[in-house]
Amino acid sequence: MITEEFENLVNKALEDLPEEFKVKLDNVAIVVERWPKPEHAKGRLLLGLYEGIPKPKRGINYTMVLPDKITIFQGPIELVTKGDEQLIKNLVLNTVWHEIAHHFGITDEKIKEINRQKSKS
Numbered sequence: 413m414i415t416e417e418f419e420n421l422v423n424k425a426l427e428d429l430p431e432e433f434k435v436k437l438d439n440v441a442i443v444v445e446r447w448p449k450p451e452h453a454k455g456r457l458l459l460g461l462y463e464g465i466p467k468p469k470r471g472i473n474y475t476m477v478l479p480d481k482i483t484i485f486q487g488p489i490e491l492v493t494k495g496d497e498q499l500i501k502n503l504v505l506n507t508v509w510h511e512i513a514h515h516f517g518i519t520d521e522k523i524k525e526i527n528r529q530k531s532k533s
Contacts, residue, residue: 413500421505433516436467440512442482443484459503464515480515484504489507
């Protein structure tokens, strides 16, 4: 998939966020990179990365700071999905939402719990 198509999937995932999250998503840069740097991946397959201070941990004087950064990695997502466009679309959506959850202070453990509850219903 060409990068522009992949970026469009990321943008669509952002557009599809519930309004309650979109209005609170501020000072966040969301970018696409082909592959993670080795120091970020640390030997694992990394689909996305949140870098910043989660909203609940910000103090009252949290101003004049660089944006948080969410990176979505195209190469690993294509690898996991074996290039299947529908699977890529679904995984991009899940990855974007996962990283945005971190921006709002939701841990990996809580995300797993939410996903388990969703799969039961």
